[in-house]
Amino acid sequence: MKKNLFVIVDASQKIGSGHFMRCVTLSEKLKSLFNKIIFITSNESKLLINENKKIISKIIHIDSFKNLKLNNFSDEVNKIKIILNEYPHDDNFLLIDHYDIDTNFETILKEFFKKIFVIDDLANRKHNCNLLIDHGYYRSQNTRYDSLISKNTMKLLGPKYAIINTKFKNQNKTFDDEKFSIKNILITFGSVDSTNECEKVTDALCLINNKNFKISVIAGMYNPNFEYLEKKYKKYENIKIFRHVNEIEKLMSNSDLCFGAGGTTNFERFCSGLPSIVTIVADNQKDGVEYLSKMGHVVNLGMAKDVTIQSYVDKLKNLDLNLLYKMAKNNQKFIDGLGSFRIKKEISKMINDV
Numbered sequence: 001m002k003k004n005l006f007v008i009v010d011a012s013q014k015i016g017s018g019h020f021m022r023c024v025t026l027s028e029k030l031k032s033l034f035n036k037i038i039f040i041t042s043n044e045s046k047l048l049i050n051e052n053k054k055i056i057s058k059i060i061h062i063d064s065f066k067n068l069k070l071n072n073f074s075d076e077v078n079k080i081k082i083i084l085n086e087y088p089h090d091d092n093f094l095l096i097d098h099y100d101i102d103t104n105f106e107t108i109l110k111e112f113f114k115k116i117f118v119i120d121d122l123a124n125r126k127h128n129c130n131l132l133i134d135h136g137y138y139r140s141q142n143t144r145y146d147s148l149i150s151k152n153t154m155k156l157l158g159p160k161y162a163i164i165n166t167k168f169k170n171q172n173k174t175f176d177d178e179k180f181s182i183k184n185i186l187i188t189f190g191s192v193d194s195t196n197e198c199e200k201v202t203d204a205l206c207l208i209n210n211k212n213f214k215i216s217v218i219a220g221m222y223n224p225n226f227e228y229l230e231k232k233y234k235k236y237e238n239i240k241i242f243r244h245v246n247e248i249e250k251l252m253s254n255s256d257l258c259f260g261a262g263g264t265t266n267f268e269r270f271c272s273g274l275p276s277i278v279t280i281v282a283d284n285q286k287d288g289v290e291y292l293s294k295m296g297h298v299v300n301l302g303m304a305k306d307v308t309i310q311s312y313v314d315k316l317k318n319l320d321l322n323l324l325y326k327m328a329k330n331n332q333k334f335i336d337g338l339g340s341f342r343i344k345k346e347i348s349k350m351i352n353d354v
Contacts, residue, residue, distance in 0.1 A: 001089070001090060001091055002035040002036075002087075002089075002090040002091070003033065003034050003035055003090065003091045003092075003093065003351055004034055004035055004036045004037070004038060004087055004090050004091070004092050004093070005027070005030060005033075005034040005036070005037045005038070005093050005094075005095060006038050006039075006040060006083075006092060006093070006094045006095070006113070007023050007027060007037065007038065007039045007040065007041075007094075007095045007096075007097075008040045008041070008094065008095070008096045008097070008098055008101065009023045009039065009040075009041055009095075009096075009097045009098060010041050010042050010098060011041070011191075011222075012042070012222070014192075015099075016190050016191045016192045016220075016222065017190070017191040017221055017222070018190065018191075018263050018264055018265075019097045019098065019119075020041070020097075021264075022097065022119065022163045022264055023039070023095065023097050023119070024055055024056070025163050025164060025165050025340060026095070026119075026163050026340055026343060027055050027056065027095075028055045028165070028340075029340040029341060029343070029344045030344055030347060031055060033344065033347065033348055033351060034093075035090070036057040036058065036087075037055065037056055037057050038056070038057055038058045038059075038060060038083075039056050039058070039059050039060070040060045040062055040080075040083070041059065041060075041061060041062075042061060042062065042063050043061050043063055060083055062076070062079055073104070073105050073108055076105075077108055077109075080109070080112060081112070084112055091114050091351070091354055092112070092113050092114060093113055093114055093115050093116075093117070093351060094109060094113040094115075094116045094117070095116075095117045095118075095119070096116065096117070096118045096119070096129070097118075097119040097120075099122060102125040102126055102127060103125070103126040103127055103128040106118070106127060106128040106129055107128045110128060114351070114354045115130040115131070115350055115351065115354070116128070116129040116130055116131075117129060117130065117131040117132075117133065117347065118131070118132050118133070119133045119134070119163070120132060120133075120134050120145075121134050121135075121136045121284065121288070122284055123144040123145055123148060125148065126148045126149070127145075127148060127149050127153070128149075128150070129149070129153055130152075130153060130154065130350060131153065131154045131155075131156065131346065131347065131350060132145060132149055132153055132154070132155050132156070132157075133156045133157075133161055133163070133343060134155075134156075134157050134158075134161075135156075135157075135158065135159055135160075135161045135162040135163055135264075135267070135339060136158075136159075136288045137158065137159050137288055137291055137292055137295075137297075138287055138288060138291055139291055141157050141158050142157060142158075145157075154346065154350075156342070156343055156346060159267060159334060159335055159339070160339060160342065161339040161342055161343055162264070162267040162271075162335050162337075162339035163264065163339055163340055163343070164264065164267050164268050164271055164335070164337060164339065164340070165249070165268075165337075165340075166337050166338070166340070166341075167247075167249045168249045168252070168268050168271040168272050168337055169271050169336065169337030169338070170249075171249040171250060171252065171253040171272055180256075180321060180324075180325040181256065181321065182213070182256045182257050182319060182321070182324075183212060183213065183214060183256055184213075184214045184216070184254055184255045184256050184257075185205065185213050185214070185215050185216070185255065185256065185257050185258070185259070186216050186218070186251060186252065186255040186257070186258040186259070186260075186274070187201045187202060187215065187216070187217045187218070187258070187259045187260070188217075188218040188220075188248075188258065188259075188260050188261075188265065189220065189259075189260060189261045189279070189281060190220055190261050190263065190265070190281065191220040191221040191222045191223070191244075192220055192222045192223060193219065193220050193223050193225070193281075194281065195279075195281050195304035195305070196225065197259070197261070197279050197281065197304060197307070198217050198218075198219055198220075198223070198225075198229060199225070199229060199232075200307070200308070200309050200312055201259045201312050202215065202217055202229075202233060202239065203309045203312075204309050204310075204312030204313045204316060205239075205312075205316065206233075206236065207309070207313055208313060208316055208317060210316075211238055213238060214238050215236075215238055215239045215240070216240050216242065216251055216255065217229065217233075217239065217240065217241045217242065218242050218243075218244065218245055218248070218251075219241060219242065219243050220243070220244070221243065221244045223243070226241070226243045229241050248268075249268070249272060252268065252269060252272040252274045253272055253273075253274075255274055256274075256275075257274070257275055257276075257277070257319075257324065258274050258275070258276045258277070259276075259277050259278075259279070259312070260276055260277075260278060260279075261278065261279060261280070261281045261282075261285065262278055262280055262281070262282075262285030262286075262288055262289040262292075263282075263285055266278065266288075266289075266292065266297075266298065267335045269331070270297065270331035270332065270334055270335040271331075271332065271335045271336070271337045272332075273328045273329070273331065273332045274328060275299075275324040275325075275327045275328040275331070276298045276299070276327075277298070277299045277301060277315060278292075278293070278298045278299065278300050278301065279301045279302070279303075279304050279307050280300070280301075280302060280303050280304060281304045286303070296326075296327065296330070297327065297330070297331055297334065298327070299315070299323075299324075299327075301315065
């Protein structure tokens with residue numbers, strides 16, 4: 001019998017592309033287990049779809065999926081029933097990565113899917129699922145979902161299950177402490193950069209006037225200020241502004257320091273051996289970044305609202321090269337890039353038990 005994986009996820013200027021891209025990354029590893037991988041998403045994720053057509057078998061746009069904080073899911077359920085009518089004799093499974101979905105909708109969906117897999121990192125709502133994945137790093141990571149899921153739900157928790165592409169592992173660098181220096185700086189704050197950190201950091205670098213730095217700025221797919229940034233820094237030969245890059249792993253591998261946000265990109269940088277100075281740009285990043293900082297994996301500048309251009313200037317003038325070198329080397333051991341393979345192994349067992 002054929003097996004299909006349906007994926008409910010979204011991306012937009014409001015929420016960015018992180019959820020969508022981690023589902024794409026995991027789907028790429030899972031495609032050998034399923035006949036079709038079908039994404040159910042809103043129209044706002046169209047910018048990301050063209051790049052991932054080789055992985056995704058089919059895209060179905062349901063605009064209401066960008067806001068699922070509903071009391072009545074009847075319209076959405078009817079739409080899913082219509083979709084599943086095309087696959088009446090198949091075993092259909094569901095992967096959900098959506099902050100608006102909790103046990104209320106999942107309980108209804110269990111009627112239509114053999115098993116449900118959920119990706120979450122908030123631990124702020126109940127889930128009715130067979131498998132829960134949270135690759136975040138928290139003090140209470142092993143217990144934070146205990147009151148939110150059934151005892152029968154399998155939990156895959158912690159950085160061991162980091163959903164990152166193995167291309168970051170393939171690009172990771174070797175280190176020589178005597179030769180470690182900062183020449184190439186990467187600036188990336190996600191696909192939106194709603195707090196305008198790219199401009200703050202770049203302004204700080206311009207103020208210290210170190211022309212020895214080569215600076216790459218990835219403004220972000222949904223960043224409304226891209227053209228403005230491109231124009232503002234056009235006169236600087238050592239600054240390049242990109243909206244998006246297809247091979248960010250190579251850019252990370254060729255960089256010596258990154259200024260960035262929390263989230264999955266932290267783990268990509270760890271795997272690449274790129275030390276990070278992190279600004280928290282969303283409330284849901286706070287606990288994770290603070291714990292990563294406490295354990296020596298990142299330098300944490302705090303919440304974006306409290307971080308100024310001068311904050312970045314001060315940090316740039318007082319870089320601790322020894323600390324950054326040790327951080328980069330240790331982080332490669334912390335994130336081995338094999339998280340998606342481990343998840344695939346567990347999902348393979350679960351779908352073969354059906």
